[in-house]
Amino acid sequence: MAAPESGDGNNGAARMVTLISSDNTRFEVEAAAASLSQTLQLTILDGGGGGGDGIPLPNVDSATLSKVLEYCIKHAPAAANGGAPNATAVDRAELERFDNEFVNIDQSVLYSLIMAAHNLEIEGLQSLVAKKVADMIKGKSPMEIRRTLGFPDPTPEEQAEMNAHMLEYGWAYE
Amino acid sequence: MEASPPCRRPQPPSPASSLGPLPPEILQTIISHLPIRDAVRTSAVSRAWRRLWETTPDLALEWGCGTDLAVADAVLARYSGPVRSFNFFLHQEARPFELFPSYEEAFERADDWITILAGKGVRSLTLGFSEDSDDLPHTLQTTLFSCRELTRLRLCNCDFPLVPEESVRFPNLTWCSLDSVGFKYAGEKDVVALISGSPLLEVLWLKDPYFPYDENSFKKGCVIEAPNLRHLKIVSEDDFGWKMGDLPSIETVEINIKDYDINRDFVQLMTALAEVKKLILKMPVSCFLFLVAGFIYHHVIQETNSSHTVF
Structure with missing residues (x-):
């Protein structure tokens, strides 16, 4: 549950990590955002993914990864606050609006997203996409x-x- | 015309409109977001979905009015749990008379459900019984206390089982609403035992509780003490002598009593609730005038007297 920011003197600039999609595209993203993935969290806590190294994600293509990271970047600040007890109603409404918009997508994209959320173990995203499918079949x-x-x-x-x-x-x- | 061919026949799935094969654990996450009827129907979608709902954790088993008892029976027999929530209202108008065996029989089924639900770790339980005053209220069995995972409990029109003292009964209960619930065994003592046996309780609503008439117990009253209680609401005809004990987390209190006890100690009540953020005290006008007269007596006449003694 510890905050993902490392205290290794990197004050000011947030620590960045690199993720490499199945089609070899490199994505540089804040460690805090990538740590929403339970799968990536341990590697990142161990100091992986920085510098010239990247974390390869052989199951996620670049289009899907870019979509996943859009979600993670948006949700990282709230997640860092431990479920955001201090979040205002406005912040929460904004996240909800983002989420609704985010899953308003083609089914093929939704499918890739479901699989990626599952493989990367991003709890909030897993629930969001499952709820989207549930709403479609209700x-x-x-x-x-x-x-x-x-x-x-x-x-x-x-x-x-x-x-x-x-x-x-x-x-x-x- | 060729550019927009008429589509009379169902189109073959195109990649853009098709959801590919999903592993069972993902299908179960989807099912867990569905109401129980929809969850059961998914069983017929394809072999991949077959009977998956039966092992999907955290389903909400919530039934509308008019649901056949046998439906809840069938689902409980098939579903492995854990049960996120279960609610059922056993009302007279729920079924045509001939289909509704008898209240006794129906209420006994509710007792069976509670036993089964305790085994399936039910977290939220709502049971409503007949409001018909001709029927004796149904007394729940002590198996209710086996539902140790309960976080929310809502009961309407029934009698509470005898609450065993000196032990934690509902270690996880945070929300409890009892509407027209009788405590016929030990009266107020049962309420106190229920509250002290639910150490995490944050919200307590008591509407028209029923106690066996006992002059002595009324005079002693029932002291409400709960370390985590934040919201308390008591609505009743009679004043059962409620007293407020230690409530360190209390935020809002609403007390709506029609017939306050003539000896009701409002000063104790107000003093005990001094830290509350929002207090709603409803009372008939006559009682209010009595209270004002008492206030004037205590704080104006007596203080005037004391000031005389100083000077």
Whole structure:
């Protein structure tokens, strides 16, 4: 839970780390922002990612990483305050507005983001994207959910299983 | 026309509009954000989603009015927990009469649910019973105290089980609202035991509590002491002699009593609540006039007398 800023005399300038996407693009970002990722946090606390070295992220392409870092940079100050007990209502409303806007994206981008948030273990982002998908499928029938998520039409077996479920759990479809 | 072909048939999924395969733990994170009906329906979406809701932690099992008891039974039988929240209102209008076996039977089901929910680590529990005054209120079983993970508890129109003394009953409870809840075993002592057995309690609402009539216990009153209590609200017809003890964290207090005890010691009450940030004291006009008269007597006449003795 310690604040990610290291006390190694780097006063004034925040410590920076470099992340390298799967397509070899280098992103320089404040350590505090990158530390929102549980996966990266340990490496960064150990002093990794600085200078000429970078932390390679073979599962995240540059478009997705840039989007992930946009989220981390926005949320880092609040996270550094330990969930922001001093945050004003205005700050919180601003973060909420940012979050809503942030997930207003194509499903393919959303998909990459879900996978990246999962791999990098960024708790807030994992929850944000999951909630977005939940909102997309809320109130829909299984067939409508399939269409919403872009699944192909069900096979006859799948269709039979769907019908069986509707029979067994009729109350969930009322 | 060729540039914009009519799309009569469902389009094959294009990369931009399709969510690819997701691992089960991500699907479960998605399911955990859904109400229970939606969560159960996801089971039929595809094989990847099949029965995932049953092992998704922290689902909210919240039922609207009119839900069949058997539905809650079925879900509790399948769902592994832990349960984030469970709420159910067993009202008369909930089901047509012939479908609603009897209150006794329905209320016993609620007791079974509490036992099951205790095993599934329920964190927020809301149970409302019939408001029909012809029915005897249902007395909850002591299995309620097995719900040790509870952080929120809301009960309406039932009797509280006997609160065992001298032990922590709800170690995590921070929010407690009891509406028309009876304490028929030990009266005010049960309330005191409940409060002292919930050391983290921050919010307590007591609306129309019911106590067995006992002249002596009323005179002694019930002293509310809680180290973390921030918000307290008491609404009742009768003055059960509530007294305020040590409340170091208190911020707001609302007391709305229709019929204050003639011997009610308002000075003790006000002194004990001196640190409160917001105090709402509601009382009938007659009682207010009585209070003002008492204030004038204590602070004007008596002080005048004392000043006479000094000079």
